[in-house]
Structure formats: C-alpha cells, structure tokens
Amino acid sequence: MDLVEAVYSGDAKQVTPFLTGAMLEWAERVLRKEHLSFMSEGGFPEAERVRILLGPWGEALNSKDADIALLWVRSLDSRAQLEHRQILGSLMALGFKRDVLGDIQAGLGGFYVASTTEIAPFIINQWTQAGREKIEVSLFSEKPIVNADQGEERRITVSSSRLDAVVANAFGTSRTAAQEWITQGKVRRDGVVVSKAETEVQPDNLISCRGYGRIKLLECSQTRKDRTAWQIVLFRSQRH
The missing domain is CATH 3.30.1370.160 (Ribosomal Protein S8; Chain: A, domain 1)
Incomplete structure (x- = not known):
C-alpha cells in the first residue's frame, strides 16, 4: 500500500x-x-x-523495469552435484532476505538464480561457495534454458486428506517425519507455510516440501475400503 x-x-x-x-x-x-x-x-x-x-x-x-537480474551459478568441480538447498542456504548465509531472491531453477550443469539488480554485483563478487562446493557466478543475459520438470503422475491412497498423510505417502516417508517437516516450517500450501499437520488439502493445491520437492493435487475419490485416493503429480527436488 x-x-x-x-x-x-x-x-x-x-x-x-x-x-x-x-x-x-x-x-x-x-x-x-x-x-x-x-x-x-x-x-x-x-x-x-x-x-x-x-x-x-x-x-x-x-x-x-522490474529490475531483475538472472545469475548463472555452477560448481568448479565438474563431478559435483549442486542442490537447490545448498544454493539458497549459502545465499541466506551472506545475509540476504528471501524477498530479494526469486526462483532458483536448474539448468544444464548449473542453476539460474533470479535476484534484484541491486544486489546482483555483490552476489557475483562475494558468493564463492555453496555448501562445500566452490562455485563460479556470472550474470546471465540470454534466455534461460531450464531443465524440463515434467513430474511423475501417480495415484496414492490415504486414510484421510490431512496434510501429513498426503505428504508422507507422496514422498514415501513416515507420518512422523512428515509432521516434523510441517512443525519445522518446511511445508507450504500454495506458497503459504502450514503449521498444522491436520490441515485438509484440496484439489489444485500445490504442496511444496523444502529440500524434497512439490506435489500438485489433481483430484480425489473414495475407495471401496473407505480410504481416499488422490491423483497427484510429484516433482522431486533435482540435483545438478
């Protein structure tokens, strides 16, 4: 305002x-x-x-006029595999707030990072490491070629449409682990952090789990055994 x-x-x-x-x-x-x-x-x-x-x-x-800079980051070790969380974590360690950084998307051999043009020179000069990997950062002025993220469509069945149940089943983890992710603030529904494991999910929700990937909920139905079946698209966190 x-x-x-x-x-x-x-x-x-x-x-x-x-x-x-x-x-x-x-x-x-x-x-x-x-x-x-x-x-x-x-x-x-x-x-x-x-x-x-x-x-x-x-x-x-x-x-x-939106003043967005695209940065290209790659590991100096061609055998290394950078991860999204390494990149974001190392940028946060430089003291940046999340609202000056846009999407981080995988490309062939590295990652593209969107930032405000104001902080781009500082990032290029000061950002030298992501996790344990030494990196090279440069300004990217061409059209980015990001890796296709088609996702994996699958059907899961859960006892209820609670957030923890859907997350646990989709990512193949325990209900307890899913609840811990939620408690730790790692889970968002349509971009908003969800703090309650019992939150009900709805068709078209996009559930993101930091460091693990995203779930797009398509449609649900009831099975003969009174369970809930969800058709989902699973986008796992990529490594490059």
Missing part, C-alpha cells in the same frame, strides 16, 4: 520485493481495486516468485 501511495504521489513506477504465490494473489486483489497499471515479472516463464511493477493508470509497463 505504501507503493500504491507513492505512485499516486507522483513517484512514477514502483516495484515490490519478490512475492510468494499467496502474497501475489493478495496483492493483485488489492491492486485490481486501485486505479493503477500493474504487471508481474519473475525472470523466468511461469515463475513462482515474482515482483509486481506498478505505475499510473494507462502507463505502459516494461518487464525490464
């Missing part, structure tokens, strides 16, 4: 930090009620984390 007021006050275009899916949905609902132009940009096609660019009503907006 401060950014909206800044536009009304004549400060021209404004841009938000990187937003999660839930925050993006809320922000867009608010902005639809305001007499403004706005668009979202994340640096990748169908990005999950995006910035919203807003300006006076009728003003043409350009995605370049």
Whole structure:
C-alpha cells in the first residue's frame, strides 16, 4: 500500500520485493481495486516468485523495469552435484532476505538464480561457495534454458486428506517425519507455510516440501475400503 501511495504521489513506477504465490494473489486483489497499471515479472516463464511493477493508470509497463537480474551459478568441480538447498542456504548465509531472491531453477550443469539488480554485483563478487562446493557466478543475459520438470503422475491412497498423510505417502516417508517437516516450517500450501499437520488439502493445491520437492493435487475419490485416493503429480527436488 505504501507503493500504491507513492505512485499516486507522483513517484512514477514502483516495484515490490519478490512475492510468494499467496502474497501475489493478495496483492493483485488489492491492486485490481486501485486505479493503477500493474504487471508481474519473475525472470523466468511461469515463475513462482515474482515482483509486481506498478505505475499510473494507462502507463505502459516494461518487464525490464522490474529490475531483475538472472545469475548463472555452477560448481568448479565438474563431478559435483549442486542442490537447490545448498544454493539458497549459502545465499541466506551472506545475509540476504528471501524477498530479494526469486526462483532458483536448474539448468544444464548449473542453476539460474533470479535476484534484484541491486544486489546482483555483490552476489557475483562475494558468493564463492555453496555448501562445500566452490562455485563460479556470472550474470546471465540470454534466455534461460531450464531443465524440463515434467513430474511423475501417480495415484496414492490415504486414510484421510490431512496434510501429513498426503505428504508422507507422496514422498514415501513416515507420518512422523512428515509432521516434523510441517512443525519445522518446511511445508507450504500454495506458497503459504502450514503449521498444522491436520490441515485438509484440496484439489489444485500445490504442496511444496523444502529440500524434497512439490506435489500438485489433481483430484480425489473414495475407495471401496473407505480410504481416499488422490491423483497427484510429484516433482522431486533435482540435483545438478
């Protein structure tokens, strides 16, 4: 709302930090009620984390004004396999907040990282290690070629549609482990951290488990043994 007021006050275009899916949905609902132009940009096609660019009503907006830099990071050891959590964890260790970083997507031999243009030079100069791996970081100016993430469609049966039951079955872990992930804040539903294991899930929910992958819930039905069958797409965390 401060950014909206800044536009009304004549400060021209404004841009938000990187937003999660839930925050993006809320922000867009608010902005639809305001007499403004706005668009979202994340640096990748169908990005999950995006910035919203807003300006006076009728003003043409350009995605370049979202001030997003794409960085390319790869291990100096060609035999090493970088992981998403290594990359994010090492960036957090540099003192960055999550809202200045967008999606982290795997490419051939490395990862693309979206960041604000403001912090990109610092990352390039100071970010030298991810986990135990020495890395090389550079600015990427071409169209990113990310690895296809088709996912694995499967059918699972659970005793109920509780979050912990679905997560445990989908990832092949124990119900206790799934509950620990939830308690530790590792599980999100449609971009929002869920803290209660008994939360009921619904068709079209996207469940993400940090470090393990994502689950897209398609449809559910009841079995003859009074259990719940879910058709899901499982996207496991990739290593590169």
